[in-house]
Every structure is written in C-alpha cells, then in structure tokens.
Amino acid sequence: MIAIVKYNAGNIKSVENAVKRLGFDCVVTDDEDVLRAASKVIFPGVGEAKSAMSYLHERKLDELIKSLTQPVLGICLGLQLMCKHSEEGDTNCLGIFDAEVKKFPPLDIVPHMGWNNLTEIKGNLFNGLSENDNVYFVHSYFAALSEYTLAVCDYIVPFSAAMQKNNFYATQFHPEKSADMGERILKNFLTL
C-alpha cells in the first residue's frame, strides 16, 4: 500500500489520481500506524511553508515523517519542508536535507511556472529519462544545490530539482503533472 500524507496542503488529489493511474493502491492518511506500515510514503504539497509546518507539528507528523524508514517522496512544498529552513515565513523545517530554501530573486517572472529541463540527472528515480527532458514546475522558493542534489534545473539560478538522502527522495517539480516523464519518475519511485 502506498500512503499519501494528509495535511493542509493542496494538490493531494492530483497525486492520488496519478498513483492510481499507474495501477497502485493508495490511501491518503495522517494515521501514524498506516503511514509506518506503508511500503512507500508520498509527502506532496502546494501551499505555504509556515502554516504547513505548524499543522504538521500540532499533529506530531513532523517527527513521524523524519522517522520513516521506507522510501519517502516529497513533492514541491514537500521537498522544501524536508530541508532545514525556509525563507518563506522564516520557517524551521524538518531538516532531513541540510539545505536552505530561498525565494527567487525578482530578476525574472516569479513564480517559476511551466515546463523546464533537467540536467545532471542521477540515481534510480530518473531511470529511462534523458538529460534535458522537461518536467512541470510551479514554485517561488527553491532549495540551493547541495550534496543531496539528484537533478539540476536552471531558472534565475541553478537549483535542486530533485534531492535524495538515504530513503528520503524529493522533487521540486510535479511528477504527477509532468505527463509521461512524470509518470516514469513516479513509477521509478513506486517500484524502488
């Protein structure tokens, strides 16, 4: 069973639809036992860092997510919340990745919205993809490049389009909205 973390961030329905389209059973839940028992956990999200972190903290989901041992995939805000700190609302996040989340400087249109290409891709998440394949992004904040970077995207500055540390994976883009490429990435995660 695949579990999707239920919390106060939008976009959860799209992730659920995408997982089901790939033929996997999934449940949207904030129940500790169900999350711990799941074979994979997806931590999605579109929203604002501070209110999301306080929601997670109130329900002790923050400690739970950090302690999961099965493969976990953070998506978009999920990736940002898995970092150490976000400039959005000056928020302390989960700290799984020792990386800072910053706002894009206003040197071009913000948010970074639309299809952009990935470079320097590595790891199992990108099996079957090629350099410069396009995926769909919507975000105003980004995680800087670090030792955890699995793929790079360049918009105003080069940033982490995907990250990994041990069993924790994350994408800044939306695999559930990235057509065939996104489905392949999601399937790669679900079959890790």
Add this chain to the structure above:
Amino acid sequence: MLKKRIIPCLDIKDGKTVKGINFENIIDAGDPVELAKRYVAEGADELVFLDITASVEKRKTLVNLVARIAQEINIPFTVGGGINSIDDVSAVIKAGADKVSINTSAVNRPELISEIAQQYGNQCVVVAIDTKFIDGEWIVFIHGGRTGTELRAVDWAKKAEQLGAGEILLTSMNHDGTKSGFALDITNEIASAVNIPVIASGGAGEKVHFKEVFEKTKASAALAASIFHFETIPIPELKQYLKTNNIAVR
C-alpha cells in the same frame, strides 16, 4: 530554459465543449474529457476549461466533470467560469483542478483574489481579463464580454498582481475568433507591467501568430481553442514550427 506554453482552451456548456465566434454563435466541438486526452497525447502543456455560460446564468462549474478530467489527464489544468466564492474554488480544487480562473467575480470583489491566494497559494489564482479597444484605451469587460467597466486592462492587471494573482489570462475581444493574430500591443504592455506570467489569448489562426506573440511580447504562454479543436493547426506541428524558429517549447 523555461519553455513557452501552448494551452488549448475548452469552452464548456452543459458538459460539452463549444467555441464561440466573438463570444457568440456557439457551435458544438466535442466531448471535454476525450478532447482533453487528445490534447495531452499531442503535447499540450496545460489545459484551460472555461464554463463560458456560467457567469451569465449564475451556474456553478461542473465539479463532476472536473473530477473526471483530473482522473484522466496528467498535465496541469485550470477551471474557470462562475467561480464567485472561496467555496466555489474549494469545490473545483478538491475535485482535482490545479488552478482556478476568475474574471467577473474578481472585478466585482477584488478581495476574492487574496482569499484564494491565502488559502491555496498564488499559483492557484489565474485572473482572466477580457479586454476591448475603445477610444484609444484597452477597457476591461465582464459577464462574458457583455458588460463594459471603467477599468483599464493594464491597471487591473497590476492590481490583480498586487492582490495575489499568480497569472493573467488576457483575451482581446477585438481579436477573439478572428484568426488574425494575437493583440501584440496590449499583451506586451501588460506582460511588461507585471512580474507574473501572462497567457495571450484571442486571435490565433496561423502558426506564425504564435511565433509573433512569443517574439514580440513577454507572454509566457499562448492559448487558443478552435484551431486546436478542429485540428486546423495540430499541436505537434505547431511545436515543431516554433522549435525551428528558435522558440523554446517542450
């Protein structure tokens, strides 16, 4: 590099796709879910569904249709038409829409933009502006283009951005349905005046019109309906043409 987006628009009435010529003389053009799937397969970058009669007839957007679309397609989509309150927004977002487009309701009550942005994020709010060139000014029209306002399009776009809009969908009523090309002047004026993406809409009839709008304006995306419905310009052919002309597309 961020790609320019090609966005087919599906105008919906009574659960079916329609296309207006200058917003009138509506003719049938297919089932929305099937058409949406076809567009995804052809390489559309995003989809917009507008319940075009909703504002006029005070009908709610067809939430069930949105849920069906969300189950079937794997690219982002926007839903608009008749969205007047945060409850209307929540209904379509929970059904699986990525963004909502608001037009008349935003003009009548601009705080709605902020309310949606606060609850679902700026990226969720598309402010649709229908504009017509009258006496040397681009004026905002509401109620599906039937009612003029006092607002200048560029002023309204800037205000919408300040209130939290994540994107502007700009339709020139003078060009819509004419197939004579996008309104390059007002598109560029607005795209230069705001720092959020602007989607150009109204007037696409030939491939060169897309090239022009991306070369001569700062538009992030271009939207069209009938030329894609009727396959006057197949999306793969359009994208290949744009690539050949050094415009970054997916």
